[in-house]
Amino acid sequence: MTSKYSIVTADLTVKALQDSGYKSTAHAIAELIDNGIEAEADLVELFVVESTERPSQWARHRVEKIGVLDNGKGMDDELLRNSLRFGVGTRQNRKGIGRFGVGLPNSSISQCNRVDVWSWTNGPDNAYHTYLDLGELRNGRAEVPKPEKEKLPDEWQEISEGLGETGTFVLWTQLERVQWRGSKATLDNTESLIGRLYRRLITQGIQIRLVPMRGSEVLLGARDARPNDPLYLMAPSSTPPPFNQKPMFRPYGGGNTGEIGVEKFMVKGVDGNDYPVLIRSSISTESARRPDIAGEEWPKEVSPSLQPGSTPWGKHAAKNLGISLMRADRELDVDTRWTNSYDPVERWWGIEIDFPPQLDEVFGVTNNKQSATIFSSLATFDWEEEADGMSYEEFRDTLRAEGDHRLPLIEIVYHIREKLISKLQSDLKDQTRGTGASRKRHEKVATKADEAVRRRKEEAPPSYTDTLGAQTSVEESKQQQYESLVNTHKYSPADAERIIEETWSNDRRVQLLTSRNPDSSAFFNVEYIPRLLQVALNMDHPVYDDLIAVLDQDLDGATREELAERLESAASAFKLLLMSWARFEDEQPEKPRKRAWQMRQDWGRIASEFLRADDEEDD
Template sequence: MTNGGSNYRIVSPSLTVKAMRDSGYKSTAYALAELIDNSIDAKATLVEVFACERPVQGSSRMSHRVETIAVLDNGTGMDGEALRRALKFGDGRGDDRQRIGRFGMGLPNSSMSQCTKLEVWSWTNGPGNAMYTYLDLAEINDGLDDVPPPKPEPLPEYWRDISEGLRDTGTLVVWSNLDRVNWHGAAATLRNTAELIGRVYRRYLTTDEVVIRMAPVRDGKVIEGAYYAKPNDPLYLTESSGTPAPFGDKPMFEPFNMGNEDESGVAHFPIIVEGKRHVITVRASIARPEARRPDIEGHPWPDNASPNQDAGNHPWGKHAGRNIGISLIRQGRELELDSSWAIGYDPVERWWGVEVEFPAALDEVFGVTNNKQSATTFTSLAHFKDKWRAEAETGESTKAFKDRLADLGDPRVELIDLALYLEIKLLPAIRRQLKQRSLGRTGKKRYDDVNTKATDAVKRRTEDGHTGKTDDLAEGATVEDKRHEQLDALTQRHHLDEDTAQSLIEEALEKDWRVRWISSYQDSHAFFSIDLMAGMLQVIFNEKHPLHAHLMTVLEEVPEDASTDELRHRLARAADTFKLLLFSWARMEDEIPGDRQREKIADARQDWGRYARDFIDGEDDGE
C-alpha cells in the first residue's frame, strides 16, 4: 500500500488500470493470444486453453455460462521474482526483440481487459512447488500499488486433473470474475477463439513447434468436444489445415507468380533504417481453379456441394471470406489480418492471399501497438496512391513528395515503396488473374445467351454468303487444330491459366460457338481488339482502357447486396459513358482533315450500324 501524501501522484493506479482495461483488445481471442505468446516465449510445446462453465438458471430453462478461463503451459516456468515482475504493467524484461512479446504489458493488460481477477501459478521444480500471486481490481481500486509478493502454493488439484501435459516446469494463468468475455458457453467461447488462434500461430502449429489444446470444462471435467487448434492459413498453401473439405488436407490456393524464379510466390524488400539493412518478405497466393469451379478434371467438389452455387457460398468459400486482407507476420506470429487493403464489397477478394513478414526490429517502422493487434503506420498506407496526391503539393512528383516526408520525419516514408508495390503492381495483377479465371462462371446463363445469339448471327451471315477470315481459316481445320490455336491465344497472348482456357475451349466446341468475349490487359490505345482464328471470332476488351472501368466494370461487377439506388446509379453512369463513347467517335470524324477520308470513316460507321442491327435484332439487310 502507498503511504500518505499521495494527493499529487502523477498517475492514479485505479484510473490507470481502468484505462488499460479499455485499451482496445478486439476480442477475448486476441486477449488470450497474449498469454499464448508468453507460453511460446517460455518454450512451451503444449498450451492448454480451458473454458470452465457453470449452470445458470434462466427464466424458463437451465443454461451454462463460462465463469473461468485458464491457460496452462509446459514452458520453463518462473521463479518468484520473475513471476512478480510478469504481473507488473510495463515491466518489459528489457528490450529482447527475439521474443514474441517485448512490451511487458501482455499478461496484466490482456487479462484485466477480460476479468477483474487474475491469478498465476508458476513452477520450475514440479507443480507441487509452484509460486502463486494475483491481481484483483477491487484491491487496486482500494489503493494497492504493488504486485503481491508470490508465495508457495501447490497447483490446485482441479487443474492437475484436467490437464493432459503437466511437466516439472510450467505456468497456469486463470481469469475469474469475467465481465467482458464475448461469448457465453464454453464450447462457443473456444469455437470463436480457435479459428483466430489457428491463424495467429499457424507457423508454430504447422511445424508442430507447439500444440494448442482447446478444452471446454463442466463440473470439473473436460467435456466431449475437446480438440487441438488447426493451422488457419489465409494464404491457403498449408497441406493440412482447418479449411473445410475438400481442402483440409491439400492447399486451396497456389503461389502467385511474382517474378522470383527461385522462390515461387515470394518477393523480398530490403530497407535501410538508421544505417541497418532489414528485409521485408512478401508472399502471395491465388485460388486454384478447383476452389471456385466444379468442372476442373480430377478435382470434383464434395457430393453435397451444389455445382450451381457460387463457391463463395460453400463452407470453404465462407472460410476464405473470413480471411480477407493482408496478413502481417512479426516474429513468426500473425500480428493482424489487415482488411483495409481489400475492396470490401467485392466477394472475389476472398480468393487471394498476401502476407507481409517483417522482423521485430521494424516495430517502430510499421507502427506496432503495445497489444500487438495492429501496425498503424502500415495500415495508414492502404490506398496510398490516392492519398499521396491529396497530400502532395502542386506539381510535386512522387520522389519529391517522399523526400519532403523524409525531411519532416514522417513515419510512413520507409514503407511507401512497399505500399505502392502492393497497391499498384501486386494486388491489381492478382485481381486481373482472378477475373480471367472466373470467365464462364459469373453470369454464365447471360453469357450463354449472348454467345448463342452472336453465333447465330455469324452463321446466318455465312449462309448468306458473307464469309470472313474465320470462315476461311476453318476450312480444312480439324478440331485439334482449333483447340491448339485457341489454347495458345488464351494462355500465351491473354495469360489465362491452362485449366480455365481448356474449359472455355471445350464449352465452345461442344456448343459450336463461333464467338468468345474475354477481358485482358492490352498494350494499346484501342479499347478492344480481335483474334481471328479458325471458326472463332474472339473479342478482347482492353482492361487497361478507362472504358473498361467506366462501362464493363460498372455493369458486370455488381455487388450481390447492391441497393436499388446503387443499381440506378450504375445504369446512369453506364449510359453516360456510352454517350461519351459516341461523342469521342463523332469528334474523331470531326477532326479528319480530308473530305474523302472523312467519307470513308462515315461509311465504316454505316457498315457497323448494319452489322449491329443484324447481331442485335437478328435481321439481315439483304445485302
C-alpha cells in the first residue's frame, strides 16, 4: 500500500503516466507496432473493435477494444513481466527502433485503463498472460502480476491471418482517450500516420494489416497499410491516382554521395564516434501541378482548371507538409516549423533527415520517439543574429573553437535553409509561371490595360511600339516575342508558344508576365516588341514577394485571418514602395528632382486613365 507520507500518491502517478505526451491514438499504437518489428515480426495486425450496441439511434458505434498482434519471436514469462515495467523494457540498444524501455506500458496507459498481454514462444495455445490495470495501481498494486500460462483466446486466433508459433498480442480495453469514434474512422486516421512512420519498412517487406471489427465480426475494409511518403518518391503508395503508381516528386539537387538529391554530413555522437546524417530532398514533377504537360495524362475526373493544391494529390501533400525526421528507418515526426503553412507552394517540396540511434542525444530524441527536440529548436535559429556581423564561415570557425555542441546541427540547418529550401521555393515558383490563378489575374489586368492603350492611341501620338509595329511583320514580331520569352525570361518553348497564341489571338497590345532577373535592381522591366508592350515583373525583387506574390497566392482554403494578413502585408509593401520613390526624388539634384516630379505627374495622369478602365468595366 502507498505510505501515508509518500511524496507522490498513486493517483498522481497514474495521472502522470496517462499524460505521457502521445500526440494521438495512432502515435500510441505505433509504439506497439515498434515492439513487433523489434521482435523480428514480418506481420503486425491491428484490430480496432467497435461495440455492437449504440447509446442511441443517432449515435455511432464506439470503439471499445484495440488489439495489436505480431508474429515476432515472442517472450518468455520473465521478459513478458518486465515488458510492462516502466523504464525497464526488453530491448534497450543502439541499433533498432526501440531503446527507451517505456513504449508498451506508456502508450497503453495513455489510451486505456487496462492492457492485457499474451506472448508465446511455442504456439499460441502455450502463451503466457499478464496485465496492467489502472484501478489496481490506484489502489496500491506495486508489481506487475506474475504471468500465468493462458492460451491466446480463440476469438483472436480465428481472425488472425498471420498467427505463428511465436508472437505477442496486446489488447487495450476500458478505453478512455481514443480520439475517434468507430473502427473505420480510427483506422483511416491511423493508416495515414502508420504508412508514413513505417514507409521504408513496408517497402522492405513488413506487412501491417488493418482490421475493422464490430464485436467479433470483421467488417469490410480490412487492408494492408500502404507507404505514405512525404518525399513522394515511392511507388506504389497511398497517394491518390495517378501518383499511387508512379512518383509525384523527383530527387532534387546534386548531392555529395553519388545519389541525386542526397547530401551526407558526419556528426559526432556522445560516444566520440562519427556517424552519417543523410539529407534527402525532392521537388514536385510538373505533371503534378500542370495539366498541359505533353505525354502526362491528367485524370479525366479532375478538372484541368482546378488549382494544383485543390487536386486529390495536392490535398494529400498538404497533410505531409514539413521536414521528415527519420531514425533507424522509422519516422519520428514531420516538423512543420520549417514551412510557411500559408503558402500552398510549400507542399510541393520534401526534405528528409535520416540519422542513426547513436545520435539520439545530439538530436534530442524524446523517449516516446515522436520528435527530435534539439534539432527542431533550430528551425527558428537565425545564425546572422548570433554571428553579430561575422560571415557564416567566421561564425562557424568561432563555434568550432568554442567547442559549441550545436555546430554539427547548425551546419545541417544552414544547408537546409540556404542551399535547399530557398532554391526549392524559387524553382517551384518558376514551375507554374504564367499558369493557374495568377495567369488569369494577369490576363484580366492585361485586358483592362489594352482598353486604356486603345483610348490613348486616339488622344496621343503613336508610341514606340506602334512605330515599330508599322515597320515589322506580325511573324517577325512573334519571333521576337518568342526569343524574349525563351531566352530572356526562361519560359519553356511550349509555354512561350501558348503565351504568343493568347497575345495575338486577342490582339493584345500589353502583356504582363513574370521573370527571373537577380542582377537587376528594377522590380519590373519593359520590353518594346513591335505592336506589343511587354512588362516583366522581377520575381527576384522584394517587391514581388511582399506585394505581388502575396496577393496572387491561391485563395482556396485560406482563412479570414490569413487573407487579412496577406492584405496587411501587401498594403505595407505598397506604402513602402511609395516612400522609396519619395526618397529617390529627395536624393536627386535640383534639375533631376524637378524632372522626377514631372514624371510622377505624367505617370499619375496615365495611371488614372488605366485605372478608369477598371472602374468603367465594374459599372
